[in-house]
Each structure stands twice: as C-alpha cells, then as structure tokens.
Amino acid sequence: MSDTFDTARRMGEIRSFHVMELLARAKALEALGRSVIHMEVGEPDFATPAPVIDAGHLALEQGHTRYLPATGLPQLKREIAGFYQARYGLKFDSNRVIVTPGSSGALQLVMGVLVNPGDTVLMADPGYPCNRNFVVLMGGIPISMAVGPDTGYQLSAERIAEAWSADTRAVMVASPSNPTGTLLDRDQLQAIYEVVKERGGRLIVDEIYQGLVYGDEGYTALDIADDLFVINSFSKYFGMTGWRIGWMVVPQSYVGAIDRLAQNIFISSSSIAQYAALAAFSPATIAILEQRRTEFRKRRDYLLPALRELGFKVAVEPEGAFYLYTDCSALTTDSFTFCMELLEQQGVAATPGRDFGDNRPEQHIRFAYTTEIDKLREGIARLERFLR
C-alpha cells in the first residue's frame, strides 16, 4: 500500500476488507440501474425492533445525552445480567458486565488489558478478520490456526495444546463462528477452557451471534467458568448494528483494569444507545427477535441445499449466525475472481474467502442470508445461470 511510507509499521499488517472493493463495485452497478442481490453483508436486513426505537425516542425526549459511567449505565448492566439469568439460569454480579461501543470496543479492551508486545493469541482461520488486528494493535502476534470440517471449523483442545508456546497469552474462539456458522459444543469448550487454564492463559469467547442458533437453544461460556471473557453485542441478534453497542462479561479481577482503560480510551459508550438497549430484553422485543430467528432458519434451510445442489460444498451443517461458508473448489480455483465475475455478470454479491484468513481462501466463498428468501431464490437462479 502506498500509504505505508509514513505510517507506523503495524499498518503494514492491518488490511482492508476485500469485500469493500466488491461492495463499492456493487453500489456502482446499482447506481447504473443494475439489480444486485446482496449476499455479502454481515448485517441483518431487519430494522431495529420497534420497542428499541421507541426507547431511543424516549431517551432523546428525556435528555439522556450526557456521558455515562465508562463501563456502562448500571441499569443496563443489570438488564444484561438478568438476561443471562432468564435465558441460561445463570446468576452473577452485574458489575462484571462491561458495556462497550460495539463488540469492537470490547475486543479492544480485552486485548488492551491482556496482551503484551510479543505475546501470541491463538485463533481459528477462517475467522472474523478484525480479531487479528486487535492483537496487532497491542503489539501482540495473532496466530491463525487452520481449521476445517474435521473440527467443525473450530479450534480444539488438542490443537491448542500442540500450538501452545511460552509466549501464548490467550485463545480466542467464536460460537457461532463467523464465517462458518458452526458452534462449539459445551464439552469441546469445556476442554478448551481447561487446556488454556492449565497453561496459565486466558480464554476469550466471542458470542456475538448468540441467539442466532437454529437447533438447540445453546448455552453460554459463562456457564463453564467465571474466569473467562465473553464478548457479546446488540448488533446481530438484537438488530442494532448502527447504534454501536455491545458488552462483555469479564472475570471479577479484571473489572478495575478494564474500567480504567475504558475511561481513558472511550470515556463512555453512547448514552442514547444504552437507554434504547434497556428495551432490548423486553418480552415485546424478544418476541420480534424470535420471529426473526425463525425466518433466518428458513433462509438457511432453503439456501444450504440450494447451494449444495449447485456444487458448493458445505461439509459441516452451520447451526448459527447467518452465514454459509462454502468450499467452491469444484467450481473455481480462484474465489475472488469468481465473486467479481459473478457480480459483474449476474449481479450477485458474495464474499470471497480471502477476507477470513489464509487457509485456502481461494477455495471458499461466504454467502450471507441477510436478505429475504425471494431474493435468495433469485440469487440462486442467477448463480445457476452463471455456472451454466
């Protein structure tokens, strides 16, 4: 990149999302009047639920436009803790809840308090691309471990034990995973927790797609232990992407350090978003969200066999999030070019593997089902024409 001449060295490691290039091209095509089916976007197509919007209006009327405590509005922290109790029967002190400017903010805080320069953090490849960069930002070294169908595209306790070194500080897992939509089952996660703990490391569990699971109700990693970090968000299940609000639950012993770091780097998360989020756990909102979950499941149940029929391989049934991470090696040896041509010729946008790591990215494409089922059908019809 030409801009690196006068930037800090870390910027040589921090990459753009390639999907941005594709998105820009999709928008240019749309501006020319072309129709584009969007299966690239990691954002629900559903609007923020009405009770949350109403609570946002109320926050504005009541003048809740001031700084709040760095770790969040106490009332919202209690609501979040209450959510774990209602959904998972789990009770803990709400001061362990840290409200953050999106889960991005949570990742910054956790890496900030944990990672020393030179420390390594283990994570799955493919994975959410920004995770690496939060480690890089702190001078740490993200270690991407290639995962595949044999472990459900997840790290395993065995693989973590093998990869552990004296510099390893933490392990990060995600359940459901982006881009693969696969889950870690409770026993697997328990085993991972134990391996990490035995070695004196810290486990970070990304649960930002929690709630968007299509089989079991699921569980939370907090049920396994209270000395791990769980990251969550109002963006995906709760449909609040643009509000920029998330949270994490941290071990009690880290609350002070995280508060201090949050005071310094954020001052406060958005007051309007926090007051609005008070309505996120209301029965009215949850009813809306559960309807949406049903709709997402229908979409997955349509899209998965349809893509398989076209020759995209999905070796492990994705049980959560809103993504299908497909092996396209029977169709192309270059997923990036494939995606660009698919967009140009048929107006279908999907995300090539290279945004998710270096583990055979050219053989993978992520399809998001963040668009209504009729559009998915049209997307499949176009894909069929493209492959003909």
Place this chain on the structure above:
Amino acid sequence: MSDTFDTARRMGEIRSFHVMELLARAKALEALGRSVIHMEVGEPDFATPAPVIDAGHLALEQGHTRYLPATGLPQLKREIAGFYQARYGLKFDSNRVIVTPGSSGALQLVMGVLVNPGDTVLMADPGYPCNRNFVVLMGGIPISMAVGPDTGYQLSAERIAEAWSADTRAVMVASPSNPTGTLLDRDQLQAIYEVVKERGGRLIVDEIYQGLVYGDEGYTALDIADDLFVINSFSKYFGMTGWRIGWMVVPQSYVGAIDRLAQNIFISSSSIAQYAALAAFSPATIAILEQRRTEFRKRRDYLLPALRELGFKVAVEPEGAFYLYTDCSALTTDSFTFCMELLEQQGVAATPGRDFGDNRPEQHIRFAYTTEIDKLREGIARLERFLR
C-alpha cells in the same frame, strides 16, 4: 493497583482519573441529601440543542440504524468541510474528514497510524490526561513537558526544538487547552508546525474546544498547513457529549491508512449520532450555541476575578474552553486534600491538579464553569467560608 498481577504491563501506566473518586464521594453526599456545587465536570450543563434532538428523532423514524462507512456518512463529512469554509473561509476535500466515535476515537486512530513502539510524542503538562494513554496503548512513550505562565501553559517552538530526539515522532498541542483554557496564537502555532515539519515529525492539534473562545473568533490549524492532524468533536461546543461523535481532518496521504484502521477497530461510528449531527451546523443550532458561548463568557468573567480575590492565582487569562486552572499554592500545599476537604466540609467539587500531569499538581486546582452562574456564586460563597 492490585489488579496488575495478571494484566498487560501497559496497565501499570494507565491511571484512573482521580476525579472519579471525588465524583463518587460527591454522589454519595448528594444521596445523603447534601447539596454539592459541581465545578469538577468537563461537560457542558446545556442539553443537546433542540434541532439536533429533532434530527435524532428523524433518524430513528427513518430507520437510520445501520452501519455506515468507517470514516463517516459522506453527507456529514461534507457538512463538516462546509463548516470550515463558512467559519474560516477554508476549502478542502471532504474525504479528508474522518468521523469518529468521539475525539477519543480520533486520538486512537491518529496514534495508531503514526506511533511505533518506542516512538516518543511530546505534549504539554498540564494537559488532558488521556492523551498520554493513547500513546502508551500503541507502545509509544509520551513525553510530558512542563509548561507554565511564561508560554501561556503551551508548548513553544523553542522548547520543542530543545526536546526533540531521534525517537520523536509527533507533537501534540491543544488550543484551547484543557485544563488551562489558554490558546496558542497563530504565529506560535505556525512556528511549532515549522519546527516539527523540519524534523520530519507530525503535528497533532486538538481543537475540541474550538468555538468556545471568548475573545477573537479564533482560527483553525488547518489554515496553517494541510499536512497536520486536527482533532475536533461534537461534544463540547455542540453539546453532544453522550452521543459519542467527533471528527478529525487529516493529511490526504493518511486517509487510506486511517480508513483501514477505522474499518478494523470501529467498523462505523454511530449512525443515529451522525444523522443527528447533520443538524449541528444549521443556523438554528449555531444561534443556540452562540448564546451559550455568551453565557460561558459571562461565567468566566464572574469566576476568574472571584477566585483571584480568594487567593487563587491565574497568571494567564484563559480565553477558551470552560476551565480555570488555578495556582492554589498560597492556600494549600496539597491540592488533593484541599479538594477532598472542600467537598466534605462545604459541598464544592473541583478537580485537583494531579489528574493533569506531574507538573506541580499539588499546587493546582481546576474549576470548571459548566454550571449556572448562581451556582458559581454559591460555590464562591462556600469557598470563602472554607478558607476563613
């Protein structure tokens, strides 16, 4: 701090704000029914202007609750660029405007793209306490330079030239300054810019209290050169603290790197705040803000002589922000204890110098005039009783 046993080393350098302890005590006293005059708070007492609130409602009605581009809503970037043209006659490409989650977000981005581990960044002491920590977060070394009345509590070109070393990467100045409220005049800033540029460093100018100046209209550092970083915010002049939205204007050559870092660490700033901020530059809003500026000036003009009369020395007339940084050495040798006792005995909260650095903090107290003039009068009456 007991929490540092298992945190990254940087956490040993990142301090809490001492004022938090004082605030907590003030709230406890208020909960007991005691009256407290708040002169410690760095947040305007004025609500967000009505046209901005209205625009917030409209954003919610129109469903503007999605991710926006990482560097900001293009329309808002154009509004911000237009503000510089309207107020300072300055024209530049709006793609140089980076919208951020508060100026805190801007500081993170600028330090992220500039500072390598081991690099030093020069800054004034006293100064805004978080600035140091954004440098620490990137593995850099903040160099606090003691400043006093002789340079208007600002860095000077001469001092910067003397302090420059091979590791110096950037210089940070603020005009108006927090905590001193003093300005850098145009010639001083021009000289600083030249010294920094000659040495191949980068100049960062904090203008987050721009608009809150009580003499001249002021100027912007962007008028001096286009290869410096200017940080600004909707928090202070625009009365939008809790919305968490700010901006910076950066050299064209850094736009790409900053976009990339913002994509990774923030995804997007708040969509609701950005749509609301579109109304921040409207004539109706500006009229409200200018009335407030008049009110702030009246408060300063009352408080400054009143404090001087009580024995607090203010050697340089503060011309901006909403702070008076007073030398209390004629009254106490320990400003922290003084502030704590003042709060306990008379219910007046003010911020002891130690939150702003290591330059004789025990001899300084910051008074904020972020409360109405009748309360300031009552605060002065209580101070008088306290000193009797």
